[in-house]
Amino acid sequence: MLSVSNLHATVGETEILKGLSIDVPAGEVHAIMGPNGAGKSTLSYVLTGRPGYEVTSGTVTLDGEDLLPMAPNERAAKGLFLSFQYPLEIPGVPALTFIRTALNAQLKARGEPEIAAPAFLRLARAKAAELKIDFEMLKRALNVGFSGGEKKRMEIFQMAMLSPRFLILDETDSGLDIDALRIVSDGVNALRSPERAMLVITHYQRLLDYIKPDRVHVLAGGRIVASGGPELALELERDGYDKYARAA
């Protein structure tokens, strides 16, 4: 599914990713863990094509298709979804309007018919109920004045509405209390399927109790420095990143 090979990327003058490679096959969940400043968010932005994050060498493909020349919305239409570490506030645009615009744009890009308003609202009500989101909140400007936890929940709601094929969760657990964490994880797990894959970026092993990864990678100094099974996350939780930070 997603294949990243020897990726180098710079922000401004600084090289942040220094030869990163990772393969996430369809149906699998991979976790990326690493110390602060390792380049985890940078990876998520490079994959989704954020301006200012420049790829200097390496390749990124989704189902064999080169992602790098694509604009961010084209990548999104291919099914790439990023749950932002710091979701943006969009003043003046109600959450529902925003999501409907996005969904229709994606459908259109894929040559599928747009979704009609009643069907969209039905879907939104159902998903909101699953994620225990007050429907009234969806009429407010997206994320404006929302708490940190509400913003994260709104990310997962958008994910549920857009049903992407490849999911990147960047520190989605931060700012969530235990109940919210369970609701959010249920939402994510509901999207697990043989055709989908995900990359779960996290700092703590806690989230991985809820979203069980098939593989765990350690990102340090802009590279994957170790990979293993779920037990690697437990080891990191116990011993910290020192060993790997030194290796990087």
Place this chain on the structure above:
Amino acid sequence: MAAVKQTVEHVASLEKYKHGFVTDIEQDFAPKGLNADIVRFISAKKNEPQWMLDWRLDAFERWLAMDEPDWAKVSFPRIDYQDSHYYAAPKEKVGINSLDEVDPDILETYKKLGIPLREQEVLAGVIGSPRYAVDAVFDSVSVVTTFKKELAQVGVIFCSMSEAIREHPELVKQYLGSVVPVSDNYFACLNAAVFSDGSFVYVPPGVRCPMELSTYFRINAENSGQFERTLIIADRQAYVSYLEGCTAPMRDENQLHAAVVELVTMDDAEIKYSTVQNWYPGDPETGKGGIYNFVTKRADCRGDRSKVSWTQVETGSSITWKYPSCILRGEGSSGEFYSIAITNGRQQADTGTKMIHLGANTRSRIISKGISAGKSSNTYRGLVSAHPKAKGARNFTQCDSLLIGKHCAAHTVPYIEARNGHSKFEHEATTTRLSEDQLFYAMQRGLSQEEAVQLLVNGFVKEVLQELPMEFAVEAQKLVAISLEGSVG
């Protein structure tokens, strides 16, 4: 609360305008009035070379053709430029070599003002306390500059402007008037013709000036103006922090202070310029007397990534007209302006800054805190502009006014000119009065009204005070308190 209490007690022990005394010494005056001969007289008194005299005479010609500006929100009787002495100096020979040659009365004056002119006095202070070098300007002349030798060892030139003209003509010729052109404005032009003394600083490439430099300006003579001129150049990667203090005796007539300060920073250089201005503000009841403080201060951030930071605490003068500015020419250069302006009695202040963004990725930050009390008027006037080439320019401005009493005025007049689509300007301004609720809260906890006011005012200006070097901050905090005495109740 102990700290507050202490401050309050300390303040209570100070008189209102403690710098209002006169030093009785023999003075050398230029005859009253202003004409080309007076300009020649000043130049001759200072043993200036011909090029300097020519520069002054040219400025004088231009000044005659100019009109006094009237756009500031201040009003005052027309100044009679012929009714003032343009040169006043203690009777001494020029070029004193040691402190022992300085008139003991002058030394006493500075002692009373708390300015250490004897290097050993500074050294004898608390161990580890920061040292600072002083250039003391008494009316029209610099009487002494301390720590010159030590500074010279690292290549820093710190001397009076008169000396710089004689000893470093190449530097003076290169930079004088290059930031504030001779005919920039009415008062700057007048200054160019008749400027008396001031400080000159040159910090060579790569040098971090090892101590704070400061100039202490004192107007003493009657019927005289002070027209000092300061020029500071920080060459590539140099750093210097400079402090300026000013006081004057209490006199019934108005005295004109029309200074020009020019700063130049080259690549990666930084100048931090702090002012505590406490000229005599005039009589609080009648408004009689006081200094007209019409000053042009400007920095030219010529070098890439260079930085200038202006911090000012303006408490004195009957009229202040002053806009320390930054021309952000170098790529990535930055300018800062932190200001506290307090007016009480019948004072009028029209002050602010100009941040002119010319280079790409230039930054500026303006924090202005104005406090008006009594029957005073306090105006913030500022310009932020980004030219088409200043892509990535950023400005943040916060401009707050506090009103104490029913008969004062506070004005905010910002000009914002954005000429490209890649810059970002943010400006916020508020005007409020001292909160009754907060006052009551503090008084309920046992503070007197005066103490409570001070506490709240200190909170209001804190953001700016913390930009000042330590010793100045303490001084400034006291000043803030004194300036507002009797403003409530």
Place this chain on the structure above:
Amino acid sequence: MSVAAALKARNASALPSRRDEDWRWTDLRGLIRVLPEPSAPFNGIVVKGAFDRLADDHRVLVNGGVTRIEVAADRKAAVALRLIARGAGTHANQVIVSLAAGARLRLLETYESDGGSLAHTALTIALAEGAALERVVLAADHEDAVTISQAQVTLAPTADYGQTLLSSGARRQRLETRVAHPGGRASLRLDGVYVLAGKRHTDHTSVVTHQGLDGTTAQLTKGVVRDQARAVFQGKIIVSEGADHTDARMGHHALILSDRAEVDAKPELEIYADDVACAHGNTVGALDEDALFYACQRGIPEDEARAMLTEAFIGQVVDRIWFEDARKVARAWAAERLRA
């Protein structure tokens, strides 16, 4: 000399220039060396106006004229006022509006031109106690026109005045509002929207003078400029001595969407009373790149994301229009200008 007087005297050199503090960014004298000839009377037919359907009283002034709009005590009215310039002449309009106590008026005003005209409109608007007026101004001028509109508004205590200017600029376009605010729980909303392209210019200038206790003013202007357009915002709030408990807030926020466009702003406070809460905020910048990326990441194409974000930006002002049908017209106008 005032613009009106200069036009009356047919003296171009008496027009305000950049040397007049109030006109520093809207120079007329430098622009107009020779006054155009007086406009010829117009006998043709005018097409429908944007607000025709929303009003029961239609006033149309073509190439100058005078009209009076009076609403009696406790009566309601909706007036579509069209100030039209045909051709390239000079002319003046005069509009006198008065609302008796408790009267309510929707004043839906349009400026329309089709060439290099020079038009001046002087409005005097007076509201008695408890009267309410909503004024929506759509200034849809020709790019060669010079349009100066100057409104003098006088409020009585407990009056309620709301205004929204919508402007797409002209060669020079100045929409000026001066309000004498008596306090006394009178409330004032002064809003504006501009969307400029090409080499168009607009100037939203206002002066609000709070003269008595307990007045509120809420001002919000937002604009978008493109190409080589230039927008000017000058807002001044004066709180006179004794006008305590004044609550006055002013916001001006502009987006510059090109390399060469320009926004000049001067949000001014002049305060002579101490028990007040006054504030202004001003921002000028590009569209938030982070928000743009966020929208694109969700699959929205960049152009559409830009349009959505700018419309939302402007929409926050349009949403403050009380009269829903006028709000719809405003929203459609903004969407069309933004997507043009």
